[in-house]
Amino acid sequence: MNPSRRKALKAGGSLGLFSALVAMGLVKPGDAWAEAWSKGVFDAKGVPEALAALGASAPTMVGDIVITAPDIAENGAVVPVGAVSKLPGTTQIAYLIEKNPNTVTAVFDIPAGTLPEVQTRVKMGQTSNVMVLVKADGKYFAAQKEIKVTVGGCGG
């Protein structure tokens, strides 16, 4: 096998194929390339394992990440969670729900020209901390908020 292809595939296991190809210089980040899906990130259980899978082991907790979400979720199957990063150079926002069976819920990529904010709706199995992780200027930052859940949303 072509050695650079082997390297790309090997790197792809941990980074996700698209990121590995960018690292290899084979694909430019701005290419209209379908986002690859990182299995290791979405299999991670618990915040430390999730952060390690994301390559973000010691994020700095900051107030510059604003989480908009209810204190108490009426319905754990549909919890609105919004995030705004005020950190310059934000390139990625991720949602981690500590007590969910798989901790990482979403990873959003913010290309240049896109505002560092997002809103979506998540499922929560039980009351849990929700951490919003931000990658800005190559470094990791985070904020978290506890959301209480009375009726769990994972179907268990």
Place this chain on the structure above:
Amino acid sequence: MADPMKIRATLQGDTVEVRVLMAHNMETGARKDSSGTPIPAHFIQTVNATHNGKVVFAAQWGTAIAKNPFLQFKFKGGAKGDKLQLSWTDNKNASRTDEATIG
């Protein structure tokens, strides 16, 4: 093919606000049907939005995004009348692309 996405892209000042509602069951794989058989995981894994050939937003999702996913994001550089493409791919390799006009 899955039902179409509902996409609303509106220019507010110099910023395009995009709101999307996707039709997808987002099964976690943890549910069981009435006879106790597990319902397999079936969920959108990747989402991409492009404008003028450039990716303006991308996401990787796990099973804990709520059923019929809602997504809102904002980007600069769009003009009224421009087209915005939204696509998603799920874990069974099904996909859907829809287009909206920025208004």
